[in-house]
Structures are given as C-alpha cells and as structure tokens.
Amino acid sequence: MKETKSSGSLATRAFELLQDKLVFLEIAPGEPLNETRLGLELEVGRTPLREALKRLETERLVATFPRRGTFATPVDxxxxxxxxxxxxxxxxxxxxxxxxxxxxxxxxxxxxxxxxxxxxxxxxxxxxxxxxxxxxxxxxxxxxxxxxxxxxxxxxxxxxxxxxxxxxxxxxxxxxxxxxxxxxxxxxxxxxxxxxxxxxxxxxxxxxxxxxxxxxx
CATH class of the missing domain: 1.20.120.530 (GntR ligand-binding domain-like)
Structure with missing residues (x-):
C-alpha cells in the first residue's frame, strides 16, 4: 500500500506541475513532451509521470499519438x-x-x-x-x-x-x-x-x- 500511495502522490504532484506549465504556456502549444527530460526535471519515475500525462490528456492539455509521442495541445x-x-x-x-x-x-x-x-x-x-x-x-x-x-x-x-x-x-x-x-x-x-x-x-x-x-x- 505504501508504494501505491507514494506513486499516487508523485503522479498528482507531476500532474499539478505540468498542468500549470501547460496552462500558462510555459510549455508551448504543439511542443513535444520528452518523458526522460520531464522525469528528471520533476524528479519522478516513469510510472507516475505517465499517470500524470494520462490525466492531462483527459483535461485536453496534451495529446498522445502512436509512434510520435505526446505533445502540448494547440490553443483553440x-x-x-x-x-x-x-x-x-x-x-x-x-x-x-x-x-x-x-x-x-x-x-x-x-x-x-x-x-x-x-x-x-x-x-x-x-x-x-x-x-x-x-x-x-x-x-x-x-x-x-x-x-x-x-x-x-x-x-x-x-x-x-x-x-x-x-x-x-x-x-x-x-x-x-x-x-x-x-x-x-x-x-x-x-x-x-x-x-x-x-x-x-x-x-x-x-x-x-x-x-x-x-x-x-
């Protein structure tokens, strides 16, 4: 249970930090999101980072394309x-x-x-x-x-x-x-x-x- 709670907390933290970067356009619309770089920057592992990215996709802040990667959505x-x-x-x-x-x-x-x-x-x-x-x-x-x-x-x-x-x-x-x-x-x-x-x-x-x-x- 400790691992799940820790992973959830890290995913939430990553989500909140990335959310504001995307909302305030610190990550530019259309910019690719490099998971390795983001993991190092946010100090989170691959699993919580990917959980955060899935949440951001439901919020229409990022879009993921097969074999291409994840990108900040355009401002429509x-x-x-x-x-x-x-x-x-x-x-x-x-x-x-x-x-x-x-x-x-x-x-x-x-x-x-x-x-x-x-x-x-x-x-x-x-x-x-x-x-x-x-x-x-x-x-x-x-x-x-x-x-x-x-x-x-x-x-x-x-x-x-x-x-x-x-x-x-x-x-x-x-x-x-x-x-x-x-x-x-x-x-x-x-x-x-x-x-x-x-x-x-x-x-x-x-x-x-x-x-x-x-x-x-």
Whole structure:
C-alpha cells in the first residue's frame, strides 16, 4: 500500500506541475513532451509521470499519438464561445454554493487570498502572467469552496482552457486591472454569505472575460 500511495502522490504532484506549465504556456502549444527530460526535471519515475500525462490528456492539455509521442495541445480560440457558455452557467453556481457552504478551511483560504489581493497590485504588474495566476488561483479556490467535487473538476478543466486562451491574448494586450479588482468584491460577497450577489458578480466577470478576449483576438 505504501508504494501505491507514494506513486499516487508523485503522479498528482507531476500532474499539478505540468498542468500549470501547460496552462500558462510555459510549455508551448504543439511542443513535444520528452518523458526522460520531464522525469528528471520533476524528479519522478516513469510510472507516475505517465499517470500524470494520462490525466492531462483527459483535461485536453496534451495529446498522445502512436509512434510520435505526446505533445502540448494547440490553443483553440474557436471554442471560446463554447467554453464561455459552460462557465457562465457553472461559475455563478459554484460561488453561490461556496457562499452557503463555506467550512473553516475554505473560509480561511479565501480570507487569506482577499487580504493578499487587497494589499497587492497584481493588475499593475509589468508581468501579465502575475494577473493571470491571481485569477486562476482565486477561481480554483472558489471551485473547491463550493463543496462539489464533480463541479470543481469540470470548472477546473474549462477554467484551464480559458486561461490558455487568455495567456495567448496577454501577449497582445495586458489584462485589464478592473478584471482582477473584481475578485476582491467577489471574495467579499462569498465570505459574507451573499450568495446571489456573488453569483451576479461572477456572471458579469465571465462575460467581461469573453468580451475582452474577442476584442483582443
């Protein structure tokens, strides 16, 4: 049992590290993933690495081809509308549930994020990736706080795909400061149990994201 648990933990760690590299385009779209190099870089063996790659394939972040290998998937901007249709329904649901179900751990995590956000200037950073990482971190924390593992997994998948599109757009136009500033209002609504306010803020937030992406792309 120890070996299984260890292998699972290593696979999860490899998955999470590779996921962010793929989402934030540190591994470029279309780039081949060399298993030997990645194993050394992540300090994991072949078995947990391949488990991680299988998970990444289900998340549509990598694609494996027989006799060719595994590659980072392209960023498909044509699916922006489809992604937004899902997020505009499920993201407000997630924050509505989070506002009603906050447990002690989630409340502490969201409060800490709000405190950091209120004392930082992620939207004003010279590095657009800072704002993107803030957005992703806050959204993932809210998905988790909803207390529904299936909803969390679905939103993480679509949120990752949306963030890849955003990373592509960020090279052409920085993230609006207002988009990041909205997170403070959103977190405040969730922390104070204002579920309908939180849902409306998130609905507008997701809509503004799609509008901005269309203006840039």
């Amino acid at each position: 901007i044509t699916v922006l509308s489809e992604i937004s249709e899902v997020r505009e329904v499920l993201e407000p649901l997630a924050v509505r549930l989070a506002a009603k179900r906050l447990d002690h751990r989630s409340r502490g995590e969201l409060k800490d994020l709000k405190d950091q956000l209120d004392t930082a200037t992620p939207g004003g950073s010279s590095n657009p990736q800072d704002a993107l990482r803030w957005d992703s971190t806050i959204h993932r924390a809210l998905y988790c706080a909803a207390g529904n593992a299936h909803l969390e997994a679905t939103l993480n998948r679509y949120g990752n795909l949306a963030t890849r599109i955003w990373c592509l757009a960020a090279t052409r136009n920085p993230t609006p400061v207002e988009h990041i500033a909205t997170h403070s209002q959103l977190l405040d609504a969730v922390l104070n149990g204002r579920s309908e306010d939180a849902a409306e803020i998130m609905r507008e937030h997701v809509g503004e994201f799609e509008q901005h992406m269309r203006e840039v792309l």
